[in-house]
Amino acid sequence: SLVKLTATNHDEIVRKLFKFYSEQESIIIKNNKEEFDRIVLRLKENMELISSNNTQVFNTKIKELIDKIQINGISKSNRNLFFSEIVHGDLNYKENIIKTIDGKLFFIDWEMSRSANILYDYFYMLLYELSQQKNIENSILFNYFSCSQMKLLSQEVNKQLDLQLDPNAILNYFCLAILDMFLYKILIIKKKRIQPMNKIELKKRFLSLEKYLDKIYVILDKAIKNNDNINEKKY
Numbered sequence: 389s390l391v392k393l394t395a396t397n398h399d400e401i402v403r404k405l406f407k408f409y410s411e412q413e414s415i416i417i418k419n420n421k422e423e424f425d426r427i428v429l430r431l432k433e434n435m436e437l438i439s440s441n442n443t444q445v446f447n448t449k450i451k452e453l454i455d456k457i458q459i460n461g462i463s464k465s466n467r468n469l470f471f472s473e474i475v476h477g478d479l480n481y482k483e484n485i486i487k488t489i490d491g492k493l494f495f496i497d498w499e500m501s502r503s504a505n506i507l508y509d510y511f512y513m514l515l516y517e518l519s520q521q522k523n524i525e526n527s528i529l530f531n532y533f534s535c536s537q538m539k540l541l542s543q544e545v546n547k548q549l550d551l552q553l554d555p556n557a558i559l560n561y562f563c564l565a566i567l568d569m570f571l572y573k574i575l576i577i578k579k580k581r582i583q584p585m586n587k588i589e590l591k592k593r594f595l596s597l598e599k600y601l602d603k604i605y606v607i608l609d610k611a612i613k614n615n616d617n618i619n620e621k622k623y
Contacts, residue, residue: 390485393481402544405476405479420466421466424567434571442591445598456612474501475502483497504568506561508568530610556615
C-alpha cells in the first residue's frame, strides 16, 4: 500500500481512476442543486436519528458548512454535473490502493462503492490526505484551488472521459463531495451503532469528525476565495 500520497503516484492514481470511469457504459448527468438538496436532506435526517449531547457540536458545524455553501451560491447553481455509475467510495490510499512490484495499481475494498459525481473519489483521496496532515498548509488541498490546477484536472477528465467539464464547476463537485463523504461517515456510525452505541465511543467518533471538519472549513474558505478571484479574471 502507499505510505503517503506523492506527486508521482497521485498522477498514476488519477489516470487509473478516470480510465476506470471511462470503461463504464455511460456517464449520468444530474442537476447540481437537486443533488445538493438531496444529500443535505439525508444528512439532516440521519443526524436526527443519532442525535445526542455527543453530536451537538458536530451537528452545529455541519449546519454551518451547509450554510456557507448556500450563502456563496454554490448549491444554488442549476448547472448539470457528471456522475459515474460506480465510484470506489473510499479511496484511502494507505489501505485501499496497492501497487505491485511491476508497477500496476489496484483499487481494493469496494464496500462503499456507489454512484457519485466523477470527482468524488478524487477529492476523497485528497481529503483523506488532508486528514493525515497535522499542519493544514502541508496538505495538497491547501493550495489546490488555483486556475492552473483546476484547468489541469478538467483537461484530464475531458481527455479520459470525452466530456466537457468546465473548470468553473470544480468547486461545485468539491462541495458536493464533502457533504457526500460526511453523509456516508454518518451512515457508517448509524449502521454500527449498537443499542445504543457506547457513549464514550460515540463521543470519540464525533470529536474526530469535528476536528476533520475544522480542517475542511479552512480549505473551503480558501477555495471559495480563490474561485471568486478566478471568476473575476473571467477564467
